[in-house]
Amino acid sequence: MKNSYIPMVVTFCMVQSWIFGQSKMQLVQTLPQEMVYLHSNASTVFSGESLRYKFYGLDNGTKKTTKISKVGYVSLVGRNGEVVFSHKLRLDSGATFGDFFVPVSLPTGTYKLLGYTEWMRNFGVDTFFKNDVFIINPYKTIPDIYLSQSVDSIEGKPVIINKRLNAKSQMDDSSFVDVSLDKTTAGKREKVVISVQGLTDASISGNYSISVQKRDSLYFETSVSSEAFLRNLNRNRGNANSETTSNLHIPEIRGEVISGTILDKGTQNPVENQRIALSLPGEAFLFKIATSDGDGRFSFILDRRYTNTDAAVQLMADVANEYEIKLDTKKDNNFGDLAFPEITIPRFMEDVILQRSVHNQIENAYSEIRMDSILEVEQVPPFYRDLPITYDLDAYTRFNTLQETIIEVTDHLSIRTLNDGSRVFEIRPNVGLPNDNLFPAVFVDGLFLKNHEDFMGYSAKKIKHINFTRDEVMIGSQVFQGVLSFKTIEGDFFDEFYSQEIINIELFKPEPIKNYFNQLYVGGDNQPRVPDYRHQLFWQPNLNLSHGKQELIFYTSDVPGTYQLVLEGFTSNGNPVSVKRALVVE
Structure with missing residues (x-):
């Protein structure tokens, strides 16, 4: 176990040393710049609906998927610069x-959807992906600035009236991906089949997303196709000014980065060569x-998925009481300079807004029936969780103290x-005798305890397993004589435990991966x-x-009208693919 782990440690240290060993200007000039494209399911969203998006991280030079960042960010920003999410x-x-x-607390207005990576923050908001999103909240009074008596009274302001789609209003990029519907007109709750096939080796191995949504008269189209995104892209590399290089955002090459500085409490000077857990x-x-x-800087790389957001940091x-830990905080960029379009909703659209809001309320009332599910990602547990010796204390005589339990129940542990x-x-x-200067890594419900004495008085009757x-x-640069893990019956040791040497932090956890619900009516049962x-x-x-030609099945709803299928994505060699198809539901 030890020998198999050391090469991974060495590899990681080499990558990390290369990154932090470069001067800040060298790093900016050496690593390629990135760009982000977001395909969202809608650019006009009502309260009670979901804004869904696909994130594409790309190399700014090759236009292929990025090999730099392993973490991306998406933000929605309001007119006042306030970050909605x-x-x-x-x-x-x-x-x-x-x-x-979209909650009912969010007011009607124009918002900006942003996509970026930590590395892109060095080059400013101008390099971020930006798209306008219009949110309509029918449950709150719509501000007068978004309302107009009639179309004729609007002076130069765009109106959210989209031309009715038809079977001919489609964009066809047949050179890369062939997309077809088995019908252009369908009834309510009727089965529709989408056939999708890559036409070249690069398109077969590409990355795509597909959406089918109703397009009615109350729809403000601001979405940018992947093809238009690359065509209009500013190809200049961002400018690395003195502020960039002095406050460099390190690229998240292996995973999430949690960083900070260790300082001497008395002098406030940085302290080097200090281990932190x-x-x-x-x-x-x-x-x-x-x-x-040498600058007192440290960084943790979280390269595995996790479910909890509470973490503990300790020297x-x-x-340790002679030193101070200052953790870096990742603040959102200053989004105050974003430009927002002027939008006006004609007052005669009141009935359309009312009808759609009623549809949303009914759908949300039945949300448990059509609920998305969280995908569990299987991972190989890290070696320090794969412990071969296990004692289930329920299988033994229970003792009051931990010391009695270890003496009477366990072998090779003292x-x-x-x-x-x-x-x-x-x-x-x-093999051999114990090293008096080498101690095991001790965990209680996953919390690392540097000072073993802190756990000695814990009631053995509250412990379920010893592994x-x-x-x-x-682990890192620290050597331990074994790993010892205690699991309590309630699993709440971290909630109850306090040590002045431990700093508790709340992590900004990545979003879970979902399996989105797809309504199917099978066996003639249309659930009337x-x-x-x-x-x-x-x-x-x-x-x-x-896997070759794909046939995707969906069913129409009880809402008649014109729907639009939109496929966006990129081939493996960086070519954009944008396809649109129309479907009329009668």
């Missing part, structure tokens, strides 16, 4: 997807150790008293008692054409 997203080969449910408690706990550099030094009177856990190695390994292990007022008929953000 910010999502952190784990990227899979440069791409991912997410969604935001980060633990994320819980069932699937994570643990990292970093070492500060490994015996004189408690030793040090010269200063404090006690430590000791694991007998597989450990006798192998010598290396369950209303179906969906305006979003289909959403597949992760379309894979590598």
Whole structure:
């Protein structure tokens, strides 16, 4: 176990050393600049609806999916610069997807949807993906600035009236991907089949997303196709000024970065070569150790998915009270200079707004029937969770104290008293005698405990499992004689435990990956008692054409009108693909 882990540590240290070993200007000039494209399901969204998006991270030079960032960000910003939401997203080969449910607390108005990476923040907001989103909240009074008595009274302001779509109003990019519907007109709750096929090797291995949504007279079209995005792209690399290089945003090459500085409390000078630990408690706990550099800087790389947001940071030094930890905070960019379009809603559209809001209320009332699901991502547990020796204390006589339990129940595990009177856990190695200066890494419900004495008085009757390994292990640059893990019955040790040496932090957790609900009516059962007022008929953000021709099935709803199928994406060699098809539901 030890030997298999050391090469990974060395590889990681080489990558991290290369990044932090470069001068800031060298790093800016060496790494390619990135760009982001977002395909959203709509640019006009009502309260009670979801804004869904697909995130494409691209290399600004090759236009292929980025190999730099493993994390992306999506934000929605209001006119006043206030951030409505910010999502952190784990990227899979440069791409991912997410969604935001628009609450009734959000007022009617124009908003800006932004997509970017941490690396792109060095080059300013001008390099971010930006798209206008218009939100209509019919449950609050719509501000007069968005209303007009009639179309004729509007002076130069665009009106949210889209020309009615028809079977001919489609964009065809047949050179890369062939997209067809088995019908152009369908009845209510009728099956529709989308056939999608890549026409070249590059398009077969490309990345695509597809949406089918109603397009009515109350629709403000601001979405930019992938083809138009690349055509209008400013190809200039961002300018790296003195402010950029002095406050460099490090690219998240291996995963999320949590960073900070270790300072001497007395002098406030940076302290180098000090180890610091980060633990994320819980069932699937994570643990990292970093070492500060000459500027006192340290960074943890979270390259695995996690479910909890609470974490604990603590110094490994015996004189930890002499040092101070200052964690970096990731603040949103200054979005105050964004330009927003002037939009006007004709007052005669009141009935259309009312009808759609009623549809949304009914749909949300039946949301449990059409609920999206969270995809569980299977991962190989880190070695410090894969512990071969297990004691289930319910299978043994229960003792009051931890020391009695270890003596009477376990083998190869003991408690030793040090010269200063404090006690430590000791694991007998597989080979040879114990090293008096080497102690095990101890976890309780996933919380790393540097001071073993803090746990010695804990009631053994509250402990469910004891797990450990006798192998010598290396985590970061720290060597431990084994790993010892206690699991309590309630699993709440972190909530109850306090130490002045531990800093509790709340992490900005990446969004979960969802499997979006697709309404199917099978076997002739159309569920007549369950209303179906969906305006979003289909959403597949992760379309894979590598298995040949794909047939995607969806069913229409009870809402008649014209719907538009939109496919966006990029081939594996960076060519944009934009396809539109129309469907009339009668």
